[in-house]
Amino acid sequence: MIPRERAPYSAIVDRPPLRLPGGARIAVWTIVNLEFWDISRPMARQVLPAPTGQVLLPDVPNWAWHEYGMRVGVWRFFELFVRLGIRPTVAINARVVTEYERVARAAHEAGWEFMGHGFEQMPIHQVADQKAMIEDSLAVLERFTGNRPLGWLGPGLTETEHTPDLLAAAGVKYIGDWVYDDEPTEIATACGPLVTLPYTVELNDIPMMLVQHHESAYFAQRCRDSFERLYREGESRAKIMAIAIHPYISGQPHRIKYLEAVYEHIDRHAGVLHWNGAEILDWYLASRRRG
């Protein structure tokens, strides 16, 4: 199905405003991406290409750079979010549960929501049997946490034209791949409606730091700028603001203080909820039922 068949165009100004409980203006949704990078393949991202741009196999320097996030960087995230009482959503490759059981356990024990994020970090277009991969990923996470994940984010937000149908068939209730609105929406699939939550490719450390190559400090400024605007708009209609981070990027020593600064800034405002994907989904579905 092409996107237009799944969702007709809809202008945000033409929809009745959604309202958050308690007069809140904005729900902040933090997503921590936890990945497994297979050393036998080209690395998902590179901080340092080899001299003359040669393709490396194995790519030890860039594998190690990602591994740093799991050994060191992610613990800076845990310290921050536990201190603030925020329980993010983890978008987690299923293999993380076995390869980095310690990290997955810490996230589960801290009450973070687990969201499917593929079996390992590779484009979904290259997965031979997508249906089986989705099923395996959800089953692994369900065994680990005791709950079947409600949400799904494709690795790098990748989808094929069938992905939403396969996800809905597997029992997924919301996806993060459709970054086309400030509000949740519903899209059509072969197995009934599926909710999209406003994930982000803008307040996301991969595009900002690895693709656009901004200075570390710009992460805080862009998040503050977005928050200010959405907070103002949130006076008249509910706004969702996602922040997407990766331990090997924002968990670096020179970047972590800018992430901390974002949450310090947000904390100075009243009427802000820190919700995970499941909470946003519940609220959205209840709002729709009320019409």
Add this chain to the structure above:
Amino acid sequence: MLPTERLRYSPITERPKLVLPHGARLAVWVVVNVEEWDPAQPMPRTVLSPPAGGSPMPDIPNWAWHEYGNRVGFWRMLAVFDQLRIRAVLAINGSAIGRYGAIARAARERGWEFIGHGFTQQSMQKVADERADIRNTAAAIRAVAGRHPRGWLGPGLTETWETPDLLVEEGYEYVCDWVLDDQPVMLQTRTRPIVSIPYTQECNDVAMMLIQHHKAGEYYDRAIDQFEQLYSDAAESARIMALVVHPYIMGAPHRLKYFRNALLHIRERPDVLFWTGEEILDWYLSQQPRERLRP
């Protein structure tokens, strides 16, 4: 060997405490990379692409851009190290030792540590005989420094599946290609373990200036942010911080001051050591229980 066969995953929060001498919290090491770029090959990095693209041969402008670093930039950096009384680590291509003899002599006179950096500046996966490359690099360093190098950094941190095994067999004791921790770790090889010392791709002028295209001042900002966070982390257990420079990048007139000012900032903190790689190595080994060191 797979990386996961060389070391187990270990969260930094769950390890025995490492303690630096003299009440220090953090050891900082500064690595200066000196390379020889073969004018008959494509340049390892470029500052300027030719009009309408393509890869002209010879690539004189980009060769010259790098050569400037060894003719001018290095000596500008050296003055900073001399002024601040910091001994750096020289990661040097084996072939660069003969080509840039004055640089090698200046490093030797100051007691800098020499570490192997490939015989030539190319991916280790393109080297025909990796063992010979590693061995010849050691021989070239021995000839100028008077002793075998203890450390190794692959060109562009590149490795094959076998590199750590070959390094141990050729007499190296530590490797810098595994930037996966803020503390040294042990890597298994097919013979004895080798120590991995935290190098950096983040506080590294190649990644920051040539890949990410930051303004020169970002080197300073990032170095200070990195330093302050690691200094804070080190309240629990010692941490290592690396700063990496190349004479053709941070030795440029418009960038040097950001490097110097970063060192000045760090130098003001009393409980921070400026160490070489081998000082970090010897300290780390002294912190290990004896049974871990047995072959």
